[in-house]
Amino acid sequence: MDFPRTVDEITPEWMTKVLRATNGAILDATVESFSAEGLDGGIIGDVNRLVLVYSSGSGAEPETVVPKLAINDDELRGRRAGLYEREVKFYDLINSQVGLPTPALYCTEHDKIRIFHSFVGRFMAISVNRSDG
Amino acid sequence: MFDPLADSENETVIAELTRRSGVNGIDNMLDGFTDIVTSIAKLPRCVNHNDFHSLNVFFRYEKQGPVTYAIDWASIGLGPVGYDCGTLAASGIIRSENEARLIAEIEGHMFTEYLARLSEAGYRHERDVVRLGYLSSIAVFITGYAVAVTMTPEAPAVKRYSGWFGVEGDEFFDELALRLRTFKPLFDEAVSLTRKLG
Numbered sequence: 001m002d003f004p005r006t007v008d009e010i011t012p013e014w015m016t017k018v019l020r021a022t023n024g025a026i027l028d029a030t031v032e033s034f035s036a037e038g039l040d041g042g043i044i045g046d047v048n049r050l051v052l053v054y055s056s057g058s059g060a061e062p063e064t065v066v067p068k069l070a071i072n073d074d075e076l077r078g079r080r081a082g083l084y085e086r087e088v089k090f091y092d093l094i095n096s097q098v099g100l101p102t103p104a105l106y107c108t109e110h111d112k113i114r115i116f117h118s119f120v121g122r123f124m125a126i127s128v129n130r131s132d133g
Numbered sequence: 134m135f136d137p138l139a140d141s142e143n144e145t146v147i148a149e150l151t152r153r154s155g156v157n158g159i160d161n162m163l164d165g166f167t168d169i170v171t172s173i174a175k176l177p178r179c180v181n182h183n184d185f186h187s188l189n190v191f192f193r194y195e196k197q198g199p200v201t202y203a204i205d206w207a208s209i210g211l212g213p214v215g216y217d218c219g220t221l222a223a224s225g226i227i228r229s230e231n232e233a234r235l236i237a238e239i240e241g242h243m244f245t246e247y248l249a250r251l252s253e254a255g256y257r258h259e260r261d262v263v264r265l266g267y268l269s270s271i272a273v274f275i276t277g278y279a280v281a282v283t284m285t286p287e288a289p290a291v292k293r294y295s296g297w298f299g300v301e302g303d304e305f306f307d308e309l310a311l312r313l314r315t316f317k318p319l320f321d322e323a324v325s326l327t328r329k330l331g
Contacts, residue, residue: 040188044207083207090206094180101202 029057154310165324172327181212186224215266218247268323275320
């Protein structure tokens with residue numbers, strides 16, 4: 001499937017395409033570049049904060065996004081596959097019933113790409129389920 | 134103090150921990166913990182986050198007022214009622230001294246509020262049942278204090294606790310003793326509840 005497996009594989013073009021496709025996170029804006037800062041992703045994720053730079057836009061676009069990628073280790077990823085699936089299913093099936101604010105979901109695409117939006121347009125996480133290889 | 138330890142040396146170091154903390158029954162904590170684990174399997178269950186520590190909870194002010202966000206739902210599933218609130222408290226008792234002191238002051242209030250919100254949501258569990266689920270999560274980390282003292286400095290658990298506490302060596306040992314003195318009563322309360330609830 002055509003999606004980034006690591007943060008190094010994320011491109012401005014891919015980021016632009018995803019944001020334009022997900023509930024109007026951006027309209028005609030284009031992600032020109034971004035810088036990445038590693039965050040503590042615990043035992044299951046490779047997590048980074050991306051600070052986005054737009055070549056055009058209204059100023060209302062998300063300033064940062066947080067890609068939450070499945071850990072880049074084949075053995076660990078295989079062992080944690082159930083956890084990735086569980087988190088994805090949480091957002092799909094019961095998030096709306098929890099009654100606790102969570103990162104708002106931008107789009108879901110099962111077994112491919114998950115994008116979560118949070119903190120009033122300033123924070124977004126992308127979870128890529130790599131269990132299907 | 135942190136050389137690789139044989140069983141006889143474990144007894145020595147536990148005795149020293151008992152002396153420095155002034156807390157009795159440290160050598161029986163493993164049995165008590167087993168009782169807790171056995172007992173919580175019988176508790177009523179609810180949907181839990183199951184990793185509800187303070188780093189997975191964000192708080193911020195927004196236009197409509199303060200909002201608390203929760204992330205990292207990879208462990209969601211059924212678990213003992215009360216468990217998530219206990220994890221939130223426990224995540225404080227294992228971190229900095231100031232955070233541990235704060236949790237010591239407010240954990241009772243946290244539990245009371247949790248119980249009240251459960252009731253509002255329509256759950257009518259007995260207080261002791263919820264309290265045991267709550268304490269069971271905290272008991273894991275309190276037991277960890279006693280286990281950590283029997284390990285070498287290189288053990289992952291010791292490194293983790295030491296990093297969270299922000300101290301090493303004898304200072305770490307003294308911090309374990311202090312925290313046992315502060316929080317062992319919660320562990321003892323959990324063990325008492327397992328006997329009361331059967």
